[in-house]
Every structure is written in structure tokens, then in C-alpha cells.
Amino acid sequence: MNRCQWCGRVPSGFGMVVLTIKEDEPSQSLCRDCYNEFAANMLGIEDYKDFEKEATFIDCDGIEHRFQIGKMINPTGICWEAVEFIGENKIGYSFEVHQDFEEDSNDALERLYKKIKKGLSKKFIRKEVVQGQELISIKENVVEGRIEWDDRYDDRTPKFIIDGQEYSLEEFGRILMSCEGWNFRLEIIEPTE
Ligand SMILES: [Zn+2]
Structure with missing residues (x-):
């Protein structure tokens, strides 16, 4: 199992981020937390960490779905994700919302939760x-x-x-x-x- 080259932890289901800081230096494999901390410092924004990392929702058939909640700080904003990891390399439901830097992270998370609920409210x-x-x-x-x-x-x-x-x-x-x-x-x- 790959470990984060900065903190040494084995990453969660979201996996690793490959970071190249300088072109002539080898790229590094980081966990999301270390990557987000780095990106937040670089962009001069807050690295909001005070959110639930896991959330369970029930779909319209009464079936439970457990989501890992995570984010990626990108130069254009923050991508919040709720992913249902159901096995090796297998993902069930997956939802994403984009947060602009001016927006409050809690508002973005609220939109993500709403999107999950809406997504689970009907089947096709x-x-x-x-x-x-x-x-x-x-x-x-x-x-x-x-x-x-x-x-x-x-x-x-x-x-x-x-x-x-x-x-x-x-x-x-x-x-x-x-x-x-x-x-x-x-x-x-x-x-x-
Ligand atoms: Zn790390």
C-alpha cells in the first residue's frame, strides 16, 4: 500500500494526489490532507477541516449508503465529493459540488448533502x-x-x-x-x- 510521502499515512479511499512542485524535481505522492494543506497555503485560503468525513443516507428503497466526504482544493475553487466506496476499485454513488473561494464551505457542504438526497430519492x-x-x-x-x-x-x-x-x-x-x-x-x- 502506498503511503503519503509527507505524513506517512496510508490514504483513505480517495487515494493519492501526485504533486509536481518544480518541473525538474521528481513528483511526490501525497494524501489528500497534505495536498489540501499545501494548496491552501499556496493559494492563501483557509483549509477548512471541520466537517464530517463520513455520512450515511437512505435511498428511496430504504437501503443505506455510506459516503466518504472529501475535498480537493483546485486553483479555480474547491471540489467537494461524496463517494460511496463499495469495494476495491468500485464506486457506487458519487456526488460532487464546486465551491468558489468566496463561498462558505458549510454552504457548499449543504449543497452537496442536498445533491446526495436528491440523487437517492429516485431510481431509474x-x-x-x-x-x-x-x-x-x-x-x-x-x-x-x-x-x-x-x-x-x-x-x-x-x-x-x-x-x-x-x-x-x-x-x-x-x-x-x-x-x-x-x-x-x-x-x-x-x-x-
Ligand atoms: Zn499526508
Whole structure:
């Protein structure tokens, strides 16, 4: 397991940040806390640390989801993230909001919490068992989710995280076959939107 080169700790689920301070010096592998402290000093802003690092929410089916809450201080603002780590290299639900430096971190966190609640308040995929067979279909003709790289394939094959669950391209294609012959509209949305 990689340790942070500054504090020696093994990082949380969010992993490491690779930092290059000077071009001719080797880059360093840092935990998020050390990176954020460095970035805050450099940008002359406060490194707000007084927030819950973990939060549990319940979705519309009564299922619990535990999120790790973290942030990344970027030159353009702060990115707050709530990520549901569900196994090695596996992420279920994931939510992000952007905070401008002028905004209060607590307000940004409130927006993040609201976004989580909204995200968990409805599901897009319906699973039912009909005569012993599992049928998976789209609930109301709209699907929202996240596009990720499917590392089971060498090339650029996506997978889709919908309702916090993974669907391969093939599985998602099969779901779409319940709408064979229909038209569709695809819209790509930034994670902080
Ligand atoms: Zn560290």
C-alpha cells in the first residue's frame, strides 16, 4: 500500500494526489490532507477541516449508503465529493459540488448533502422477476448515471453506474432493447452540475 510521502499515512479511499512542485524535481505522492494543506497555503485560503468525513443516507428503497466526504482544493475553487466506496476499485454513488473561494464551505457542504438526497430519492432502473426470470427495464424513459471506464477490457469500453450499481455496456444495451425501435436523446452533464 502506498503511503503519503509527507505524513506517512496510508490514504483513505480517495487515494493519492501526485504533486509536481518544480518541473525538474521528481513528483511526490501525497494524501489528500497534505495536498489540501499545501494548496491552501499556496493559494492563501483557509483549509477548512471541520466537517464530517463520513455520512450515511437512505435511498428511496430504504437501503443505506455510506459516503466518504472529501475535498480537493483546485486553483479555480474547491471540489467537494461524496463517494460511496463499495469495494476495491468500485464506486457506487458519487456526488460532487464546486465551491468558489468566496463561498462558505458549510454552504457548499449543504449543497452537496442536498445533491446526495436528491440523487437517492429516485431510481431509474426497474428490476422485477417475471416467471422466474429477472427483467430489467427503464422506469420512466429517462436514465441518469455516470460513465466510467470498464477495466475488464483493454480498449476504451465504458460501463455505466446507475442507481449506484454497475452495468456493463452489454448489460446496458440489453436494458435498452426493451425500447427497441424508439428514438433517444443523449445529454452529457458535468459532475459538479
Ligand atoms: Zn499526508
